[in-house]
Amino acid sequence: MxxxxxxxxxxxxxxxxxxxxxxxxxxxxxxxxxxxxxxxxxxxxxxxxxxxxxxxxxxxxxxxxxxxxxxxxxxxxxxxxxxxxxxxxxxxxxxxxxxxxxxxxxxxxxxxxxxxxxxxxxxxxxxxxxxxxxxxxxxxxxxxxxxxxxxxxxxxxxxxxxxxxxxxxxxxxxxxxxxxxxxxxxxxxxxxxxxxxxxxxxxxxxxxxxxxxxxxxxxxxxxxxxxxxxxxxxxxxxxxxxxxxxxxxxxxxxxxxxxxxxxxxxxxWLAHATTGRGRLHLDAGAVEAVVDRRKSLLPAGVLKVEGDFAAGDPVDLCAPSGALVARGLVNYDAGEVPDLLGRSTRELASTLGPEYERELIHRDDIVILEPVHHHK
The missing domain is CATH 3.40.1160.10 (Acetylglutamate kinase-like)
Structure with missing residues (x-):
């Protein structure tokens, strides 16, 4: 029809x-x-x-x-x-x-x-x-x-x-x-x-x-x-x-x-009815993992965090160039994120406790906002 x-x-x-x-x-x-x-x-x-x-x-x-x-x-x-x-x-x-x-x-x-x-x-x-x-x-x-x-x-x-x-x-x-x-x-x-x-x-x-x-x-x-x-x-x-x-x-x-x-x-809803409450700046490897391979976002791939958000809020994910590439529902409050940056989930779990052995944003909670071909 x-x-x-x-x-x-x-x-x-x-x-x-x-x-x-x-x-x-x-x-x-x-x-x-x-x-x-x-x-x-x-x-x-x-x-x-x-x-x-x-x-x-x-x-x-x-x-x-x-x-x-x-x-x-x-x-x-x-x-x-x-x-x-x-x-x-x-x-x-x-x-x-x-x-x-x-x-x-x-x-x-x-x-x-x-x-x-x-x-x-x-x-x-x-x-x-x-x-x-x-x-x-x-x-x-x-x-x-x-x-x-x-x-x-x-x-x-x-x-x-x-x-x-x-x-x-x-x-x-x-x-x-x-x-x-x-x-x-x-x-x-x-x-x-x-x-x-x-x-x-x-x-x-x-x-x-x-x-x-x-x-x-x-x-x-x-x-x-x-x-x-x-x-x-x-x-x-x-x-x-x-x-x-x-x-x-x-x-x-x-x-x-x-x-x-x-x-x-x-x-x-995440793509069209939300505005990011903050921004996470990703390194090229993390952009490739999230955008091209549809993987979850891990703390190790995040370079910088901006904004004031709570766990469960939508946040924008940016490439190293600053271009907006995706949006996701974050698992941590903004105040917690700086201490996690660049560290593996295994390391975080051993030093901060088992509750930190989780993704920054799960892949099921990420929507890609536009096709990205150049991550540099």
Whole structure:
């Protein structure tokens, strides 16, 4: 079954809509656009498919009530606009879905909710229960408490992680662009890329930014598609005006097809939903062992440690050049690591005790972030 067919037949779909697809030219929420989107989603929900809606637009919805003429640039005012606008946005969805006898539930997530394993499981349980109860979850990043340092930055990535979190059968990304093109779609000669089955289909494609109200561009959408397809979830990217055709599996927009092997939940979470709490700098031999031979990381191969982390936290693994090569869940607190560096586990066990005869990071807790060919 192709990616489009899987979306057409899906029992559970995640649909993401961007700010620019919900707003007027002045940046306020457009009631008619919201209703048009809900018409499509409600029809699919009534036909039996569970729908999770990941919706941007909280900051845009707050502009009018706060008397702001443009999206604020400073974080504090963005958070204030999001606080006011999130209520406006959910109220709009509540009344729009109510036309079809459907109820919505608000779910606000932060990047930290995805990074910390226990929060991750709680979000998973909450979304599963909402779907069991027949509710349409409306998910957004919690912009009121998010910071520049810890945030998704765009709901495309959040939507991909939610698709993975909810074991969705498909992800539909709706924006103000009808497809991915091999050039600037505003210029003559640009060709739609209808299908993406691997990185080779995107070679030579320039991914410029797009969208006027939101924060995302084509780069974030392709990255989101990479995360989702990596979890086995097909993705269709198109304009909100084509939502009905996209959900019906029509030849519209760009379809990203899942590849072969898919990492387990923990490794996908580690690769895409976490930020390293510290850094371990590896020597060339350790990089080769971890990256090429998929071995555990031993203290003997670590040159330097940075950051403040606890046992069980994600940490970044770096090559001698400083390049990020992998991420893993560390078995020691940051304060313990300097005394272990360069020493064999056997030596550590004989001098510090048998509990130190263990890996710094076990191979099952390591995810490779990119292919590494040069370790020097």
């Amino acid at each position: 192709t990616g489009r067919e899987r979306i057409r037949e899906a029992a559970r779909l995640v649909v993401k809509v961007g700010s620019s697809s919900l707003t007027t030219p002045r940046g306020t929420i457009d009631v008619d656009r919201v209703d048009a989107l809900v018409d499509v989603l409600a029809a699919r929900r009534t036909a039996g498919t569970q729908i999770v809606l990941v919706s941007s637009g909280a900051i845009a919805a707050g502009l009018g009530p706060l008397g702001l003429r443009a999206r604020p640039k400073d974080l504090a005012t963005q958070q204030a606009a999001a606080s006011v606008g999130q209520g406006v946005l959910v109220a709009r969805y509540t009344s729009s879905f109510a036309r079809y006898g459907l109820r919505v539930g608000q779910v606000l997530l932060t990047a930290d909710d995805m990074m910390r394993r226990i929060h991750h499981r709680n979000a998973q349980r909450a979304l599963a229960r909402l779907l069991e109860l027949g509710i349409v979850p409306v998910v957004n990043e919690n912009d009121t408490v998010a910071t520049d340092e810890i945030r998704f930055g765009d709901n495309d990535r959040l939507a991909a992680l939610v698709a993975h979190l909810t074991h969705a059968d498909g992800l539909v990304l709706l924006s103000d662009v009808d497809a991915l093109y091999d050039g600037d779609p505003r210029k003559d000669g640009a060709q739609r890329i209808a299908e993406v089955r691997g990185p080779e289909d995107l070679e030579g494609v320039e991914l410029g930014t797009s969208g006027r109200v939101g924060t995302g561009g084509m780069i974030t959408k392709v990255e989101a598609a990479r995360i989702a397809t990596g979890a086995g979830v097909p993705v269709v990217l198109t304009a909100a005006a084509h939502a009905a055709q996209a959900l019906a599996g029509a030849d519209i927009g760009t379809c990203f097809h899942p590849g072969g092997r898919h990492p387990g939940t923990r490794l996908l």
